[in-house]
Amino acid sequence: MEMSIVLVIIGLIVGGVLVGRDLISIANTRQIISTVEQYKTAIWTYQDKYGWLPGDDPVAYAKFAGGDDTICGANTNHPHTGCNGNGSSAMDQSGADGRRAWKHLELAKMNNFSSSGVPWNNGIVIGGNVPSSKEVKGAGWHFQVTSPVCGRGTGEVPAWLILGGLGNSLSLVAATNGLTNSIAIPIDRKMDDGVAYSGKVCTHWGWSSPSNYPGCLSGTSPYPYNHDSERNCMMMFDIGLP
Numbered sequence: 001m002e003m004s005i006v007l008v009i010i011g012l013i014v015g016g017v018l019v020g021r022d023l024i025s026i027a028n029t030r031q032i033i034s035t036v037e038q039y040k041t042a043i044w045t046y047q048d049k050y051g052w053l054p055g056d057d058p059v060a061y062a063k064f065a066g067g068d069d070t071i072c073g074a075n076t077n078h079p080h081t082g083c084n085g086n087g088s089s090a091m092d093q094s095g096a097d098g099r100r101a102w103k104h105l106e107l108a109k110m111n112n113f114s115s116s117g118v119p120w121n122n123g124i125v126i127g128g129n130v131p132s133s134k135e136v137k138g139a140g141w142h143f144q145v146t147s148p149v150c151g152r153g154t155g156e157v158p159a160w161l162i163l164g165g166l167g168n169s170l171s172l173v174a175a176t177n178g179l180t181n182s183i184a185i186p187i188d189r190k191m192d193d194g195v196a197y198s199g200k201v202c203t204h205w206g207w208s209s210p211s212n213y214p215g216c217l218s219g220t221s222p223y224p225y226n227h228d229s230e231r232n233c234m235m236m237f238d239i240g241l242p
Helices: 002-050 060-064 093-107 181-191
Strands: 140-144 160-164 235-238
Touching (some): 002 093, 002 140, 002 160, 060 093, 093 140, 181 235
Antiparallel strands (some): 140 160
């Protein structure tokens, strides 16, 4: 009898732990989706107000710097040191536009992240020139043009909003810095089609070989999400300009 009571108590404790984990996972998923929508809205608002994508804005210096090169760089579109983008209607310039975008949003008071700013060629610094993720430890947010990818053609998407463990080349620096499938899959299902390699939400298939990410994707076509516990996924969100 006593043993039965002990087993029941253990079962309740284990069940409570599992339920708690599920609730945390659901809350994280909702918060990530909310953050995606927040950043997308900031991009739309900036474009609507100024006529350019943040980071790509060719006249940002005139708007925000007031002759002070320490605000966001020089009055040029140099990909390393300029405050201005090149006006290409995409966040390109080898990733510089994507890092510069956070500074433009900050100066326009459309985002509360304070970017460390210039120079833009130092690669990605999570929590420095790109925001860190509150929901995924070690991960960060970035904008980048990566075409063709996820079944989309070159030039079809002006920029992707990316969440993951990021390095200078926008690749995962370690499996521990990315997202697990338990996070990636429900996000993709709620926001898109749940397929890793297509749609408006996807992972990095098409960017490099799926076999490079065995903890995120299976190694055979059509490369579905694995159900692995490794933090080896990077999520990409089409910013979906209206």
